[in-house]
Amino acid sequence: MSKIHINVNCHLMLYHAPIERRLIVLPTTRNAIMHVPQRPVTLSIPPRADELSQVAHALLPLIHEVHQTICFFYHLTSKPYNQSDAIEPTHTKTSSSKKSDWHQAIGLVNKADHSPLTEADLAANAQILHYLAALTPDIPIYSEESLPSQPPVTEPLFWLIDPLDGTREFVRRTDQFTVNIALILAGKPILGIISAPVFKDIVGAWNGQLYEAVSLKPALLASHWQPLDAPAPRTTQVWNVTIPNDLQRGRYQEVLDALTQNQPINLVRAGSAYKFIQQVRGLIDFYPRLHPTQEWDTAAGQALLEAIGGALVDAQGEPFQYGVRRTWLNQAFFAVTHKQDIPKVLDIIQSLNFAERWKADY
Numbered sequence: 001m002s003k004i005h006i007n008v009n010c011h012l013m014l015y016h017a018p019i020e021r022r023l024i025v026l027p028t029t030r031n032a033i034m035h036v037p038q039r040p041v042t043l044s045i046p047p048r049a050d051e052l053s054q055v056a057h058a059l060l061p062l063i064h065e066v067h068q069t070i071c072f073f074y075h076l077t078s079k080p081y082n083q084s085d086a087i088e089p090t091h092t093k094t095s096s097s098k099k100s101d102w103h104q105a106i107g108l109v110n111k112a113d114h115s116p117l118t119e120a121d122l123a124a125n126a127q128i129l130h131y132l133a134a135l136t137p138d139i140p141i142y143s144e145e146s147l148p149s150q151p152p153v154t155e156p157l158f159w160l161i162d163p164l165d166g167t168r169e170f171v172r173r174t175d176q177f178t179v180n181i182a183l184i185l186a187g188k189p190i191l192g193i194i195s196a197p198v199f200k201d202i203v204g205a206w207n208g209q210l211y212e213a214v215s216l217k218p219a220l221l222a223s224h225w226q227p228l229d230a231p232a233p234r235t236t237q238v239w240n241v242t243i244p245n246d247l248q249r250g251r252y253q254e255v256l257d258a259l260t261q262n263q264p265i266n267l268v269r270a271g272s273a274y275k276f277i278q279q280v281r282g283l284i285d286f287y288p289r290l291h292p293t294q295e296w297d298t299a300a301g302q303a304l305l306e307a308i309g310g311a312l313v314d315a316q317g318e319p320f321q322y323g324v325r326r327t328w329l330n331q332a333f334f335a336v337t338h339k340q341d342i343p344k345v346l347d348i349i350q351s352l353n354f355a356e357r358w359k360a361d362y
Contacts, residue, residue, distance in 0.1 A: 037061075037135040045157055045185070052183075052191050052206040055136070056225060059181065059193060060202075060213060062131040064221050066124045066179050067197040070164060073120035074173070074198070076105040108171060116167045121145055124163035124179065132159055139183075142323070144296050151295075153323030157185050160322055162296040166272025175199065176271030182299035187321035192303025194273050203228065203277050205307035210280055230308035231282025233338060237263040239285045242270045242278075251290045258348045259286070276301030279337045280308055286345065287335040290354075295320075295328045301335065309339035315355040317346045 037058050043051050102108075107119035125145040132141050142153065143161035159181070164170060166177030175198035183191040183206075193204040195213075202213035202222055210230065213222035239259065243252045259265055268284055278284045279301075299322050302312040306319075312335045313319055320333065332354065336345050349355070 036131060040137055041135055043136060043139065043157065047157070047183075047185070047190065049207045053225075055183070056191060056193070056204055056206055056211070058135055060222065060224075062128065062135075063179065063181075063193070063195050063202055063213075065131075066127050066163070067195065067200065069123050069127060070120050070170075070177075070179070070197045073106050073118065073123070074170065076102075102173075103171075106171070116171050117145075118164075118167060118171065120170060121164045121167055125161075128161055128163050128179075128181070132161075142296070144294065147328070151323045151325055151328060153184075157183070158323060160184050160189075160296050160299045162273070162294075162300075165297060166274070169271040174271055176274040178273040178277070180273050180296060180300040182296075182303060182322075184299060184322045187324045188319075189299045189303035189306075189322065192300030194277055194300045194304065196274050196277060201277060203280060203304060205303045208307055210304060210307040228280070231280065231337060233340065234285065239263060239265045239341075240268050240283060241265045241286045241288075242268045242275050242284050243288065244291070252288065254352055255288050255290070255348060258352060262344070273297060273301050276304050276335070279310065279335060280304045282337070285337050285341065288332075289335070290332045293330045293333070295322050295330055298330060298333060305335060305337065308337070310335070310337045311339075311342050312336075313342075313346070313349075315349055317349060 141159040162180040170177045191206040195202040210228045211225040212228040
């Protein structure tokens with residue numbers, strides 16, 4: 001397991017990188033309050049509104065530190081991306097002689113399911129686990145990179161984390177990857193935060209309200225949360241739609257064809273859970289996802305959408321629930337930004353009979 005040793009006085013973090021078996025000195029943000037919270041937070045069950053606000057504020061120093069760590073790995077090379085940096089999906093370990101310089105720098109390997117893993121994923125994961133264990137010591141943490149068990153989760157309240165969502169985007173050195181943090185109560189996300197390290201864009205939702213992290217002064221790190229209004233209703237009939245990058249159209253084309261029977265669409269290219277940030281900022285109206293994801297990919301995004309009256313629903317038109325089934329694997333989902341568009345999307349799902357046709361896929 002990755003380990004981080006923290007020296008607060010020297011503002012250094014020593015990270016034992018398990019993939020490349022090396023010691024890395026990670027820089028820390030000068031404006032962070034501390035590397036661990038000043039005091040733990042005790043949450044009621046269900047948590048009170050003031051407790052959720054306290055936790056959200058306490059998470060900002062963590063988010064800045066994780067951003068710093070991920071960007072440290074992201075900028076390890078100044079060479080532009082080229083085809084030799086393409087992910088090799090068939091090997092869990094790739095010999096150093098076959099790796100590009102970029103792959104070696106970030107310690108790229110492929111997991112058993114052929115998804116990529118880097119030192120940035122593991123370092124961010126170690127930071128988040130360390131911080132949350134100190135902030136809310138009584139709340140269990142389930143993270144993509146360190147799952148203690150398979151669901152169902154027996155605890156009523158737990159953290160669900162993706163320390164680096166969009167690792168493929170990170171490896172390709174695009175800027176559209178995120179950190180996803182969600183707090184789940186009885187299967188429902190009651191707090192969700194998605195942040196984009198390169199853009200320094202941090203959006204959260206709790207107590208039925210959407211927020212963005214802002215700075216009190218220019219050039220300083222965002223230090224407090226400010227309410228963020230839901231996007232205004234569209235003034236045109238055109239829907240901005242995004243589908244996952246690098247996929248064959250197939251079933252997605254069925255959805256697009258059904259949608260364009262009544263209104264034109266504009267396809268928007270976006271990666272990872274950054275799509276959810278773009279939705280709540282009014283840049284994307286509809287995001288169908290018709291192939292498998294994991295629960296940590298969607299929990300925080302669902303919290304953001306529900307805070308503005310939108311929805312993330314399955315092929316039966318029901319909101320996702322988390323930690324209640326025997327797998328972390330999600331079914332297909334449909335993420336809708338505007339409340340007035342939900343009936344239209346539900347009609348499309350029903351007309352294409354997705355729920356019945358896709359049973360075998362999940």
